[in-house]
Amino acid sequence: MTTPTAHARSDEDREAAQVLRAHGYDVPDIQALALDQRAFAIRVTDRDLPLAPGAHLRSRCVDLGAGSFTNVHTLTLDLEAVRAEVHSRTDTFHLPELVSGSVLAAMSGSFAFISDDPAYQPAEPCLDFCCRDGTVISAPTVGKPALLVRDGHPVIEPLPARGTLTLDGRPYRWVGSKEPAMPPGPAAPLVVYGAANCEIRYRDHPRTGFLRHVDRSSNVTPRSDSVVDYVVADDPERGLRVSQIRPRGGSDLFSGSFILRSDRPVTDVALGAPVEITEIASHEASALESGISLGPSVADAANGHTAAYDASLGKSPFHDARHARTLIALHDGRLILQILDGAPHTDTFRGATPRETAELCAVDGLDPHHVYHLDGGATSKIAYRHAGTARVVGSMHYLRWPTTAEEPFRWQGLEGRTLHSAIILKPRTGKAHP
Structure with missing residues (x-):
């Protein structure tokens, strides 16, 4: 016999699958995403999107060899035209909520404590x-x-x-x-x-x-x-x-x-x-x-100099393995925020190793010694306003994990995980791009 709870779960899963298909992801079983995320291994089309004077978002696909790749999303801000703020609070929020009023873009960030025990935080x-x-x-x-x-x-x-x-x-x-x-x-x-x-x-x-x-x-x-x-x-x-x-x-x-x-x-x-x-x-x-x-520089991570980042992070994102990355740099009067996207339960789309990350930074003309990990990166997003609507890139695979044996997984690829801090960007004129 099907229970009302099971009906509700099924309806939510169908709605989530429809939204995913509209974004180009064919996911027949939401609950299976916990262990199989190959549906998200899709190469983005190269594009450069102006958000406001002095702010643009570029997305591109980068091959890493042997069929592996990462999608690179780079938010570049001219600091003469755009001001940056660290938005932080003890209660939680979702990144797209911040993109309103004068805020033209936001990026999740900072090494915040993450535990799966909601009763002990x-x-x-x-x-x-x-x-x-x-x-x-x-x-x-x-x-x-x-x-x-x-x-x-x-x-x-x-x-x-x-x-x-x-x-x-x-x-x-x-x-x-x-x-x-x-x-x-x-x-x-x-x-x-x-x-x-x-x-x-x-x-x-x-x-x-x-x-x-x-x-x-x-x-x-x-x-x-x-x-x-x-x-x-x-x-x-x-x-x-x-x-x-x-x-x-x-x-x-x-x-x-x-x-x-x-x-x-x-x-x-x-x-x-x-x-x-x-x-x-x-x-x-x-x-x-x-x-x-912040986390270590890209160069320090590539060379294994990460002693300051210890057991409070759990499994280190700086080991020699492919991992999604969230990066921050200041270069020639510009603030550069970047995601090297990836989903862990895939064969070819897991992010980049620390060494690959350093090589990608060098190709972009950035000194890896002056590019830093903003956070671990596996669930990082950029939210931005375009055509009057808040949109996101990064970690579309994100699931909210169940806290009880009966609770299902919930796909939250658009909202992302709940956050305590983010970087928000505003035009110095105080007016966001329409």
Whole structure:
């Protein structure tokens, strides 16, 4: 007997298959896409689409040898005509939702925490550094490249994990927990822990192949009789505040925006004390509009120099295997955002290796040492406005995974996965292209 739930699932699958066919993908069985995505191995036609003065989107197919290929989607922005912003928030959104009003395009980005356990997620999902609406919400645990934005002008540069902050109005130095240990002493800095200290684990699953999760009992700061942890959480009305004080450590890494560790109790600090990151390396935090940590440069990934990108990412996208890539570069006054598209469960359309990525960048006239991974890339999209409609390229294979044994897969190739951060592009005139 067919249940109402099964009828609803069947109707949704039929509607999804119709939409896919309209986009050129012949997918007879939506539920089979979890393990077979060969229908998405279609070469795009070369095109160059102007979006607005100073902004255009080019799509092309690149052969990788032995029948393999990737579709390359490149968004090029003249920064004299277009301003960039990092859009970030703790609740989730879908990328096409951002392409409205003055926004002419958006690209999903940043290494945000991803787990398949909806009941256990970090308070601050961005890894490592995040500056949101002029406030540093997440301090880095280790030095990495970062995208920093001032007055709509982006820069990309190394961001050492050290700086200054105020705790209850008094100044302190801080350093990331993955940086070399500092000697104890009266002027020892506070040590920053956060969601980037977590370790993604994998377990087998009969329908999806695997599930990503974090062991709660071990997802805590190291315990020590001589330390005190100050968990810092973001209060929407009052800003960053001390929400927990834990002598001897053992703080849940997902319990706040970040955690400050001291080698001794900090005098007179109580629950609710305000916290403000005032400087990161040589950058005054008050001068930043927004920013996020980036992945390694394309050259570093090709050469295996990815030590800063560890267990918090789960299975590394930087190993010598074909993988979809999401890239960002600044070159000759232009911001370049690029997807090397691919679907993992195909024979010929899986993305590009780190070495192939470096070669493609060089062919495009970009120095691989100055092109960076914006995020892992497997589910990345570019959303853009054309003829008054929001459209997308990239990761059309995306499925929302079930959270229960009865729930079906849902195709969300147009919406994409739910996001916490993205890069949005606006004309400096404030008017989007019609």
